[in-house]
Amino acid sequence: MGDMLSIARAEIRRRDWAAIRCGCGLPASHLLDGLMEDVLTCAPAALAAMDKHAFEGPFLRDPAPAVAAVALGMLADGLTPRQASDVLWLMLQLAAGEGGDEDPDSSSLYARTFRVLRGGLTLVYREFLNNPWGSQEARELLEILEVDQSKHAFYEKFLRSTF
Numbered sequence: 001m002g003d004m005l006s007i008a009r010a011e012i013r014r015r016d017w018a019a020i021r022c023g024c025g026l027p028a029s030h031l032l033d034g035l036m037e038d039v040l041t042c043a044p045a046a047l048a049a050m051d052k053h054a055f056e057g058p059f060l061r062d063p064a065p066a067v068a069a070v071a072l073g074m075l076a077d078g079l080t081p082r083q084a085s086d087v088l089w090l091m092l093q094l095a096a097g098e099g100g101d102e103d104p105d106s107s108s109l110y111a112r113t114f115r116v117l118r119g120g121l122t123l124v125y126r127e128f129l130n131n132p133w134g135s136q137e138a139r140e141l142l143e144i145l146e147v148d149q150s151k152h153a154f155y156e157k158f159l160r161s162t163f
């Protein structure tokens with residue numbers, strides 16, 4: 001992995017964070033003053049701190065789609081199983097928000113966050129099948145995000161058939 005460029009860092013670079021109002025009231029560019037670096041190392045305190053910045057309890061805040069993209073990028077870049085389970089926890093907070101609407105074409109914060117997370121479902125399936133620490137979070141993400149629940153049901157059976 002040494003020479004590979006990071007998807008998570010590309011996702012951080014791609015956004016105009018200063019134009020996003022953070023959940024704490026500051027411009028979201030403040031997340032780049034160290035906190036996002038700690039997120040990239042999966043520091044548990046940094047991941048937990050996204051409550052108040054990217055979401056607040058069950059409610060999403062404006063950085064949610066950008067943070068969701070960074071989280072997926074981290075999964076894609078490669079993490080230890082325990083780190084991945086912490087990132088899946090973060091993704092679950094972003095996916096489980098109240099006020100979600102079912103219209104995938106909606107421009108709402110919830111719909112935009114869902115679209116980002118749905119773009120990474122294959123990575124969630126990978127964790128579901130392979131990560132004993134993250135399988136429960138992955139399962140809950142699949143229940144929320146997967147439009148084709150017959151596919152999720154197949155993977156549940158496939159997982160059990162391998163024991």
Ligand SMILES: [Zn+2]
Nearest residue numbers: 022023024053
């Ligand atoms: Zn903030």
